[in-house]
Amino acid sequence: MTADASAPTLWWERPDLCYRGGDLHLAGVNLARAAWAAGTPSYFYSGERVRANLARVRAALDSTGLRTSVRYAMKANRCAPLLTWMKMSGLCGIDACSPEELRLAVSCGFSEGQVSYTATSVSDADLDALARHPDTWINADSLSMIRRLGERCPGRAIGIRVNPALGVGYGTNELLRYSGDRVSKFGIYRDQFDEALRLAKAHGLRVEGIHFHVGCGYLTDQLPAWRAVLDECLWFLGRLDNPRIVNIGGGLGVPHVATDQPLDLTRWAGAIRDAFHDRGVEVWVEPGDYIVKDAGVLVLQVNTVERKRNTLFYGVDGGFNLAIEPAFYKLPCEPVPARLARADAWTAGPRPKATIAGNINEALDLWAEDVAIPEMAEGDLLVLLNAGGYAASMASNHCMRGRSTETLLLP
Ligand SMILES: Cc1ncc(COP(=O)(O)O)c(C=O)c1O
Numbered sequence: 001m002t003a004d005a006s007a008p009t010l011w012w013e014r015p016d017l018c019y020r021g022g023d024l025h026l027a028g029v030n031l032a033r034a035a036w037a038a039g040t041p042s043y044f045y046s047g048e049r050v051r052a053n054l055a056r057v058r059a060a061l062d063s064t065g066l067r068t069s070v071r072y073a074m075k076a077n078r079c080a081p082l083l084t085w086m087k088m089s090g091l092c093g094i095d096a097c098s099p100e101e102l103r104l105a106v107s108c109g110f111s112e113g114q115v116s117y118t119a120t121s122v123s124d125a126d127l128d129a130l131a132r133h134p135d136t137w138i139n140a141d142s143l144s145m146i147r148r149l150g151e152r153c154p155g156r157a158i159g160i161r162v163n164p165a166l167g168v169g170y171g172t173n174e175l176l177r178y179s180g181d182r183v184s185k186f187g188i189y190r191d192q193f194d195e196a197l198r199l200a201k202a203h204g205l206r207v208e209g210i211h212f213h214v215g216c217g218y219l220t221d222q223l224p225a226w227r228a229v230l231d232e233c234l235w236f237l238g239r240l241d242n243p244r245i246v247n248i249g250g251g252l253g254v255p256h257v258a259t260d261q262p263l264d265l266t267r268w269a270g271a272i273r274d275a276f277h278d279r280g281v282e283v284w285v286e287p288g289d290y291i292v293k294d295a296g297v298l299v300l301q302v303n304t305v306e307r308k309r310n311t312l313f314y315g316v317d318g319g320f321n322l323a324i325e326p327a328f329y330k331l332p333c334e335p336v337p338a339r340l341a342r343a344d345a346w347t348a349g350p351r352p353k354a355t356i357a358g359n360i361n362e363a364l365d366l367w368a369e370d371v372a373i374p375e376m377a378e379g380d381l382l383v384l385l386n387a388g389g390y391a392a393s394m395a396s397n398h399c400m401r402g403r404s405t406e407t408l409l410l411p
Contacts, residue, residue, distance in 0.1 A: 011258035041318035049295035060265035076288030083108035099129035150203020159209030163187035170217025213249025252290035296388020319358025323391035338381035345374035
């Protein structure tokens with residue numbers, strides 16, 4: 001147990017997320033007590049951690065000496081109080097990927113001009129909605145979208161989402177790459193780029209930017225591969241008559257396991273500077289996960305403790321539908337008790353390995369298998385870390401077990 005917040009002992013602990021007197025605290029709040037009041041399943045987000053994550057990215061971008069803009073990818077977490085908090089921080093705009101997201105961003109205080117729009121497989125109805133937001137920057141990701149956008153909004157300046165056929169994501173996880181060897185639906189490849197430019201011109205669109213987002217979750221080890229992506233994208237940029245904006249997407253990752261090293265933002269910013277310092281463009285970045293993931297947790301209650309054959313199961317009152325990344329993308333999940341039964345629970349002796357099972361009738365509904373966490377009893381609260389991004393925003397009502405609460409913790 002970490003009794004002293006200034007001396008973290010578990011890999012994920014930090015001063016604002018640690019045990020104090022045996023109780024896990026986030027942003028100074030005792031999570032067991034807060035979840036008792038809110039009921040479970042409940043998500044808690046630290047506004048201060050979100051602000052600090054944004055400020056870290058902003059500072060790194062400032063160090064490049066380039067004109068830059070952060071557009072938080074709200075698909076990661078669209079909790080309205082959190083969006084309003086971000087707006088009030090003044091540190092970012094928004095990247096939206098549907099008309100509903102655009103409307104929500106505006107309702108939370110962002111101006112249309114502070115929102116950019118990057119979507120795929122857009123419908124005519126989506127484009128009609130975008131036509132009613134002339135100040136919103138649009139990144140078009142197909143020839144079809146360029147044609148249909150041009151029919152509605154001639155004269156509009158746009159970006160084209162390109163596909164560099166290279167991707168990076170979390171470690172070697174192929175599922176989190178948006179471009180690479182496998183043909184993906186995202187963006188326009190080299191072989192169709194000139195056709196895209198011709199089409200845009202024919203329809204009176206001014207192509208003044210390129211956009212790419214090549215995967216999610218990259219860390220320092222992936223920076224050389226990511227730098228290769230930047231180099232490849234310079235080819236696309238070089239084909240524009242009047243390049244103004246390069247949007248390098250999101251994808252910045254956070255550690256998921258003890259062996260993950262946090263993303264080195266100094267090296268990340270250095271790669272951006274090296275690639276674009278002589279191009280006269282403004283660089284936009286669209287991080288989602290990096291801003292919110294480690295700022296949020298999901299608290300569940302253990303309702304079943306039972307051994308079946310050689311496996312100890314902890315059954316909890318929330319399933320993979322509340323945070324689907326571990327099940328769908330095979331991302332590691334870190335379950336920890338909200339309250340430690342004894343002070344040395346994390347350090348004393350061998351801990352029995354347990355499998356954490358959700359309450360959904362699907363075989364894949366296992367949060368984590370064979371994890372050595374401190375022993376828990378029925379009625380105890382379990383906290384899933386790194387649940388601030390792509391958890392509540394992707395949740396479903398599968399088995400009609402979608403009910404949950406979200407709470408923003410503010411300083
Ligand atoms: C176009 C685009 N931009 C940004 C993001 C945000 O990615 P991340 O949360 O990994 O930073 C995504 C995520 O899928 C995306 O599709």
